[in-house]
Amino acid sequence: MYSWRIANSDVISSRVRLTSLIITFVSLTMGSTLTTPIFELYRQQFNLSDQSIAIIFAAYVAGVIVSLLVSDVAARRWGHRAVTIVAVLVSLVAALFFLLAETAISVGIARVLSGISVGLCTATLTTMMRASLPATSAAICASVGLATGLACGPLLAEVAILWLPDPAHSAFWLYLPFPTISLLLMSMLRPTRSLMHLRQFPVPETVSNSRRVILSTATLCCAFALNGYYLSLVPSLLQRDLATTHPLAVLAVTILLAAAAMGQALVRHVSVRLVEYIGLALLAIGSMCAAILIYVGNGPAFIICTGVLGLGHGMTTSSSLAALNTAVPSDRSATATVRYYIFGYLASALPIIGLGWLSDQLGLNIASITFFLLEFFFILACYVRLVYLTRPAAASHVVAGVIQNNVKD
Numbered sequence: 228m229y230s231w232r233i234a235n236s237d238v239i240s241s242r243v244r245l246t247s248l249i250i251t252f253v254s255l256t257m258g259s260t261l262t263t264p265i266f267e268l269y270r271q272q273f274n275l276s277d278q279s280i281a282i283i284f285a286a287y288v289a290g291v292i293v294s295l296l297v298s299d300v301a302a303r304r305w306g307h308r309a310v311t312i313v314a315v316l317v318s319l320v321a322a323l324f325f326l327l328a329e330t331a332i333s334v335g336i337a338r339v340l341s342g343i344s345v346g347l348c349t350a351t352l353t354t355m356m357r358a359s360l361p362a363t364s365a366a367i368c369a370s371v372g373l374a375t376g377l378a379c380g381p382l383l384a385e386v387a388i389l390w391l392p393d394p395a396h397s398a399f400w401l402y403l404p405f406p407t408i409s410l411l412l413m414s415m416l417r418p419t420r421s422l423m424h425l426r427q428f429p430v431p432e433t434v435s436n437s438r439r440v441i442l443s444t445a446t447l448c449c450a451f452a453l454n455g456y457y458l459s460l461v462p463s464l465l466q467r468d469l470a471t472t473h474p475l476a477v478l479a480v481t482i483l484l485a486a487a488a489m490g491q492a493l494v495r496h497v498s499v500r501l502v503e504y505i506g507l508a509l510l511a512i513g514s515m516c517a518a519i520l521i522y523v524g525n526g527p528a529f530i531i532c533t534g535v536l537g538l539g540h541g542m543t544t545s546s547s548l549a550a551l552n553t554a555v556p557s558d559r560s561a562t563a564t565v566r567y568y569i570f571g572y573l574a575s576a577l578p579i580i581g582l583g584w585l586s587d588q589l590g591l592n593i594a595s596i597t598f599f600l601l602e603f604f605f606i607l608a609c610y611v612r613l614v615y616l617t618r619p620a621a622a623s624h625v626v627a628g629v630i631q632n633n634v635k636d
Contacts, residue, residue, distance in 0.1 A: 247412040254405040256376030264384040264477040273331040281583025284459040288576035290342025314347035318406040366549035378484030436554040443547040448574035455575030468592040469526030486537025491545040506542025518599035
C-alpha cells in the first residue's frame with residue numbers, strides 16, 4: 228500500500244510538472260503574437276511602411292536568436308527551471324515596455340525583450356519536456372504548446388481592439404496575469420537533478436542521422452517562414468488587398484495556428500514518417516492555392532486555405548521535432564534543439580524583411596504571391612529529400628524480411 232502511494236504521488240507530481248511547463252510555454256509565446264493585430268494600429272500611429280513593420284517583427288526574432296544562443300549554456304550552469312523563471316520575468320518587463328511605448332523605437336525595444344523571453348523558454352521547456360516524456364510525446368507537447376500560445380495572442384489582442392479603449396496598451400493589461408501565473412507555477416516547481424541523466428536513449432552517430440537532422444531543420448524553416456509571414460503581413464494583406472474586415476484578418480492568423488495545434492493533436496498516434504509526408508503535401512498544396520487566391524483577390528477562400536496550411540504546418544513541425552529527438556542522443560538534445568530553433572526563427576524573419584521591401588516596391592499582393600511560390604518550391608524540395616532518405620530504409624527492411632523468410636525455409 229505504501230509503495231502504491233509513493234508511485235501514485237510520483238505520477239501526480241509528474242502530471243503537475245508537465246501541466247506547469249505547458250501553461251508557461253503557452254503564456255510566454257502568447258505574448259509574442261499580441262502585436263499581430265496591433266501592427267496596423269502602429270502603422271497608422273507612427274506612419275510606418277510595410278518594410279518598417281517587417282523590421283519591427285524581425286527585432287523580436289533577433290531577441291529570440293540571441294537568447295537561444297545563451298540558453299543552453301545558462302541552463303547547464305544554473306538549471307532549466309532558473310532559466311525559465313528568468314524568461315517569465317523578461318516577458319513581464321516586455322509587457323511593461325509595451326504599456327509605456329509611445330514611439331516606434333520603444334515598440335522595437337519591447338519586441339526584442341519579448342523575443343528574448345521566448346528564446347530563453349523555447350529550447351529550455353522543450354528539453355524539460357523531453358526529460359519527462361518519450362521523444363515523440365515530448366515533441367507533440369512542445370509543438371502544441373507553441374502553436375496554442377501563438378494562436379491565443381492575436382485573439383486576446385482582438386478582444387482589446389473590439390471592446391476596450393486604447394487597444395495598443397489595454398491588450399497588454401489583459402496579458403499581464405498570464406506570465407504572473409507562470410511565474411508562480413515555475414517558482415513552486417521542485418528543481419530536479421540534471422536533465423542530462425534522465426531518459427537516456429542510445430542513438431548511434433551516423434551519416435543518416437545527420438541528414439535526418441538537416442531535413443528536420445529544413446522542414447521547420449518552411450513552417451516558421453509561414454509563421455513570420457502570417458504574423459507580420461497577412462492582416463494587412465487581407466484588409467488592404469483582399470477587402471476583408473479587421474476581425475476576419477486577425478481570425479486568419481488564429482486559424483493558421485489553431486489548425487496547427489489541431490493537426491499535431493490529431494496525428495499523435497500516427498507514425499512520424501507518415502505525418503511528415505502528409506504535412507509536407509498539405510503545405511505544398513496550400514501554398515500553391517494561396518498564391519492563386521491572392522492573384523484572383525478572393526479573401527474568404529484564402530482564409531479557408533489558411534486552415535489547410537495550418538494543418539500542414541502543425542504536422543510538419545511536430546514530426547520534424549520528433550524525428551530530431553529520435554536522431555540525436557539525449558546528452559546532445561539541448562544543443563541540437565537550440566540550433567534547430569535558431570534556424571527556424573531565422574527563417575521566420577529574413578524572408579519577411581525581403582518581403583517588406585518587395586511590398587513597398589511592387590505591392591503587398593505581388594510580394595505575397597512571390598512568397599507562396601518560393602514556399603511551394605522549398606517544400607517540394609524537402610518532400611523529394613524525404614522520399615530519398617526513407618527509400619533506402621524501406622528497401623533494407625524488405626531485404627531483411629526476404630532473408631529472414633529464406634532462413635526459416
